[in-house]
Amino acid sequence: MERNELNDLLAFATVARERSFTRAAAKLGISASALSHAMRNLEARLDVRLLARTTRSVAPTEAGERLLDTVFPALASIEDGLASLAHWRDSISGTVRLTASTYAAQTVLLQKLPAFLLAHPEVKVEVNVEDRLSDIVSEGFDAGIRFHMSVDKDMIAIPVGPTLRAVIIGTPAYFKRYPPPKKPADLKDHVCVGFRLRSGAIMPWDLEEDGREFNIRPNCQFIANDGALMAAAVRSGAALGYMMEEEVADEIADGRLIQVLDAWCVPFPGLHLYHPSRRQSPPALRALITALRE
Incomplete structure (x- = not known):
């Protein structure tokens, strides 16, 4: 040839x-x-x-x-x-192409990527932020960052974020109009906000009871594919929301938000960086993985 x-x-x-x-x-x-x-x-x-x-x-x-x-x-x-x-070169260099969800970009990359770029001026990082699941091999990415449950089993997955939990919350003003739910089935009588997935479906609220996982699809007056809009509706007292505990922990602590159905909301593995199984990963990718894990 x-x-x-x-x-x-x-x-x-x-x-x-x-x-x-x-x-x-x-x-x-x-x-x-x-x-x-x-x-x-x-x-x-x-x-x-x-x-x-x-x-x-x-x-x-x-x-x-x-x-x-x-x-x-x-x-x-x-x-x-x-x-x-590159294993035989002293310096770490080259290009790393990542695909990451919006949540991963905001919680992991926003915090740790700037310091990595300063420490490794010879490394170029390209990030494609999108919430759809990408085929990193066919689309030419070196790695992706998603929640662990979204990662294919044949990928090498490395945790780059803590264990997470989503909680159900509402304002005191909301609970003056509606009694707090005592069990998941009570959610059918409540007004909720829903997140629209790219597939068109409404994201279910994942709960667990006695080790058995089940999904609740709440009665949604307001549906959006933007987390900030959903959070604003919850904080206004218009509806119940299903949000990351770390995002609302301070508001729960000072009483601005009230958490319900706590026993049914269980932790799940957080964000993972994943890449194809290869004998040798490029040094630049290995260095980035180390930085994101720290």
Whole structure:
């Protein structure tokens, strides 16, 4: 295989993953027009259409998906081999690409990433904040940060946050209008706020009784996909909310919020950084993991 053919295959895999000539060109360090020209030449040499183009998007065809499935593992192996050479360098350097949920970005990265960047000026960190679950392998991420229950079993998962608990809370003004629930079934008679997941479903309230887990889908007058809006509705006294205990601990302590159904709200594993099982992780990623665990 000639060097230009390998370059074109790498370019094709980047376009197929990014679904954009502009983003792929930026990652490859070339112009979008040069990249488009290279893809047309590759399709001409192979005599098959690999990419379906519109004025707004680009995506691999069925033949392109087949080629991507074939070449991506080989390209990833080459990248791993090159990355492993960093073990013989004195300095930690390179790029780490992360995907993280909004909560992970606000509670872990916001606190610890700035100090890591100051300590490792040769490391470039790219963070994509989104609440959908990403396939970190196919989308080209080195690692992700999500709640432990969201991490695939075949990933290496390292805790980077404490054990958490979600609690059910309301204001004293709310409980003047509604009696506090004594058991989970009483929630059907209460007004609650709900969180809309990307799937379209309303996030259930996960409770536990005598070791048996069950979900409550509350009666929601207000539904949003933004935590700040939901919290504002709860703090106004309009409804009950299901929020992280650490976010409302001070308000519970001073009586601004009242916690109910405490016995049914149990701890769960918190945020974990996860990455594919590889014999050698890049030094920059290992250094970042160490920083986030501290």
